[in-house]
Amino acid sequence: MRLTGKAAGLVAAAALFTVVAPAATAVAGPRSTCYGGRVCLYAGFDYNRGQVDHWRDFVADDANFADNNWLNWDFSNSWQSMDNDTSSVRNRIGCSATLWQHPGYTGAHSTFTHNSNDGFLANNAVGSDRVSSLDIWCR
Template sequence: MRLSRKAAGFIAAAAMFTVVAPATAAVASPRSTCYGGRVCLYAGFDYNRGQADHWRDFVQDDSDLTDNNWLNWDFSNSWHSMNNETSSVRNRVGCSATLWQHAGYTGAHSTFTHNSNDGFLSNNAIGNNRTSAIDIWCR
């Protein structure tokens, strides 16, 4: 049985779509879950829903985020600096965590208690895209 050129092209295109579709679905899945014992920061509002999925989790203080890069959805390095790029936060560390405007824990700041979430940092003192340090208060 011979296929016409048009039918063969359609079958090839359908096979190619089948291979590409799962990879596309994986990229669209945000890393919005924040596991216990961590404070998770997100580059986008609402924990990156509908945006580039850049995130990072912390278990201890970091006085200067300029040397940290966001992680991609697949845990790979995005090579994009976190400094002044945080738009949402989830706190699952078991104690309070404070986001600071400037490195060295200075400037405007907002504190988030255990199990608190904020998908829109613009409504806090720290504001959107102004975080340069994180202080975790488990002492």
């Protein structure tokens, strides 16, 4: 059975769509999920919605964000420092986590209980774009 030029073109286009579509949706954006056992921080308000998707997740304390870079949506290094650049948080670690204004767990701070979210850190004591350390209270 022979296909006409138009039919062959439609078959080829459908095959191309079938191959490309799953690849485009294979990786869920980090903002959509913060997996259990982690504290997820985001550079933008509302978990980066409508903004550059810089994020990072933690499973342990970090006394100084100056040596950490944000991750991009595809998990690659953004080469942008996290220090004083956090605007929202999701806590799925299983206990409380405290964001601190200065390295070494000092200065203004805000504590978030397990399963809490805050898409607007500007309304907290630690504030937006002022976070420099994370203390996780699972001890």
